Amino acid sequence: KGDVVPDIIQLLPDNIANQIAAGEVIQRPASAVKELLENAVDAGATEIKLFVTDAGKNLIQVVDNGKGMSETDARMCFERHATSKISSIEDLFKIKTMGFRGEALASIAAVAQVELKTRKAEDELGSCLEVENSIVKKQEACSASAGTNICMKNLFFNVPARRNFLKSNAAEMRHIVDEFIRVAMAFPHIFFSLTSNGQQVFHLEAGSLKQRISQILGTSYTSKLVSVSEDTDYMNVYGFVGKPETAKKTRGDQYFFVNNRFIKSAYLNHAVMSAFDEMIAKDSFPMYVLFIDLDPSQLDINVHPTKQEIKFEDEKIVYAFVQAAVKHALAQFSIAPSLDFSL
Numbered sequence: 354k355g356d357v358v359p360d361i362i363q364l365l366p367d368n369i370a371n372q373i374a375a376g377e378v379i380q381r382p383a384s385a386v387k388e389l390l391e392n393a394v395d396a397g398a399t400e401i402k403l404f405v406t407d408a409g410k411n412l413i414q415v416v417d418n419g420k421g422m423s424e425t426d427a428r429m430c431f432e433r434h435a436t437s438k439i440s441s442i443e444d445l446f447k448i449k450t451m452g453f454r455g456e457a458l459a460s461i462a463a464v465a466q467v468e469l470k471t472r473k474a475e476d477e478l479g480s481c482l483e484v485e486n487s488i489v490k491k492q493e494a495c496s497a498s499a500g501t502n503i504c505m506k507n508l509f510f511n512v513p514a515r516r517n518f519l520k521s522n523a524a525e526m527r528h529i530v531d532e533f534i535r536v537a538m539a540f541p542h543i544f545f546s547l548t549s550n551g552q553q554v555f556h557l558e559a560g561s562l563k564q565r566i567s568q569i570l571g572t573s574y575t576s577k578l579v580s581v582s583e584d585t586d587y588m589n590v591y592g593f594v595g596k597p598e599t600a601k602k603t604r605g606d607q608y609f610f611v612n613n614r615f616i617k618s619a620y621l622n623h624a625v626m627s628a629f630d631e632m633i634a635k636d637s638f639p640m641y642v643l644f645i646d647l648d649p650s651q652l653d654i655n656v657h658p659t660k661q662e663i664k665f666e667d668e669k670i671v672y673a674f675v676q677a678a679v680k681h682a683l684a685q686f687s688i689a690p691s692l693d694f695s696l
């Protein structure tokens with residue numbers, strides 16, 4: 354008696370497991386904004402509208418005209434590891450969509466109150482759902498516009514420690530605008546708008562990349578963009594860099610997208626900076642919006658839940674190619690003939 358030690362390990366209930374997992378995916382309102390915008394892009398929307406109140410702390414709403422969801426999918430999308438985007442591990446290496454982990458909506462539903470309205474164009478009625486603490490509280494057929502309208506209210510209402518850690522509205526709003534801009538920049542053929550506390554902040558008509566850059570970064574660059582475009586079998590680099598004279602004292606207008614995904618890479622940034630070399634003053638930062646497309650099998654995007662870090666199969670090739678592409682585009686601006694050209 355007394356020497357029998359009972360087993361003590363138990364599986365966590367789903368809603369608690371989801372809440373813990375959500376910590377990695379949804380760190381602040383801007384993380385939810387990124388996930389919801391990417392879902393709208395993946396759904397093939399041509400119009401995506403984002404509404405926030407109080408910097409997303411009280412409301413984040415994304416309305417898209419994409420493919421919508423069926424009655425069953427509208428419920429399934431809140432399950433963890435539920436996705437329509439991959440079905441095998443091989444699919445990971447040919448991924449064309451922004452999402453694939455099937456975690457975003459499950460995470461959001463674990464830490465906010467969610468209302469979803471969705472309809473497929475071919476269906477007469479749509480589905481309306483209310484979800485809280487990972488539980489679908491209500492689902493009914495309803496009339497709805499084709500596409501998806503998702504509202505997420507009171508982020509972290511059930512995780513007070515997290516809610517208290519949120520920064521000021523101004524700071525959280527800056528993060529939201531950053532995420533919004535990154536997605537909008539990557540998909541210039543999609544209309545995007547952002548409305549904050551009832552006031553329209555961005556209204557971006559669909560157009561070319563050049564137009565999108567002017568819409569977002571201002572028209573001061575419009576006549577000062579140098580086109581970058583190099584193709585090989587291995588990879589393509591395209592986009593724009595600002596003429597050397599537009600380099601600024603502050604970093605900021607610098608964007609890298611790999612297969613349309615915004616990434617942060619000090620290494621690739623260095624490739625661009627070195628291509629500008631003597632053309633710009635030390636301590637100044639050229640503007641660039643560059644897209645690198647390569648076979649998804651040459652990438653690992655599953656390094657981090659937020660997917661802003663990636664691993665290249667061969668980082669050095671990518672560096673050399675980006676550097677050469679930018680150098681080539683800038684050749685007309687180099688003051689003294691460099692060794693490359695005298696040879």
Ligand code: ADP
Pocket residue numbers: 388392393395396417419420421422430431435436437438451452453454455456457458459500501
């Ligand atoms: P993932 O994007 O990684 O698949 P999510 O949790 O973000 O995971 O979404 C789960 C699924 O819900 C998606 O795979 C998709 O099928 C569906 N879905 C989510 N958002 C939308 C949307 N805006 N329009 C249509 N389907 C959507």
Ligand code: MG
Pocket residue numbers: 388391392451452453455457458
């Ligand atoms: Mg997603």
